[in-house]
Amino acid sequence: MKLKYSLITRRQFLNTLFGGSLIAFFSGTLFSLFKFAFPTLGKEPDFVVLDKNEFIDIPPNSTKAFAWGGVLGLFLKRADGTVAAFKGVCTHMECNIAYRPEEQKFYCACHQGWFSDQGVNIEGPPPKPLEHFEILEKGEKIIIARKGAKVDLAKV
Numbered sequence: 001m002k003l004k005y006s007l008i009t010r011r012q013f014l015n016t017l018f019g020g021s022l023i024a025f026f027s028g029t030l031f032s033l034f035k036f037a038f039p040t041l042g043k044e045p046d047f048v049v050l051d052k053n054e055f056i057d058i059p060p061n062s063t064k065a066f067a068w069g070g071v072l073g074l075f076l077k078r079a080d081g082t083v084a085a086f087k088g089v090c091t092h093m094e095c096n097i098a099y100r101p102e103e104q105k106f107y108c109a110c111h112q113g114w115f116s117d118q119g120v121n122i123e124g125p126p127p128k129p130l131e132h133f134e135i136l137e138k139g140e141k142i143i144i145a146r147k148g149a150k151v152d153l154a155k156v
């Protein structure tokens with residue numbers, strides 16, 4: 001059956017089309033801004049594979065950054081030569097932390113939080129220790145893995 005007249009006017013059709021376009025545009029923009037503002041949201045890896053020579057040979061009492069998914073990871077060589085790897089994100093409100101060699105501690109500048117070189121929260125608002133990763137050596141590579149994660153190198 002063909003109608004003799006349209007159920008909507010041309011103006012209504014164009015307004016709906018224009019409004020839909022604006023909603024789609026602003027939704028995409030807001031989503032992008034949200035992902036930028038909260039980069040740690042989303043999936044993080046169970047492990048990452050790094051070049052051993054770039055990390056093992058760093059000087060004592062220093063750190064080297066690595067990418068833990070979309071967030072900061074920190075490889076630490078303590079003053080005594082032992083090594084550790086941490087998620088470089090404060091446990092208070094997820095600011096990035098930095099290693100202070102003169103103090104031999106990690107510092108979060110957002111609210112003056114401090115973590116020991118063992119990753120333990122020792123001062124300021126952070127409520128719990130840093131996430132501590134396991135370090136596995138495999139030939140010329142090191143594998144930084146979440147504790148208890150199954151490392152499947154076939155996925156690399």
Ligand code: FES
Binds near residue numbers: 090092108110111125
């Ligand atoms: S975010 Fe690190 S102390 Fe608040």
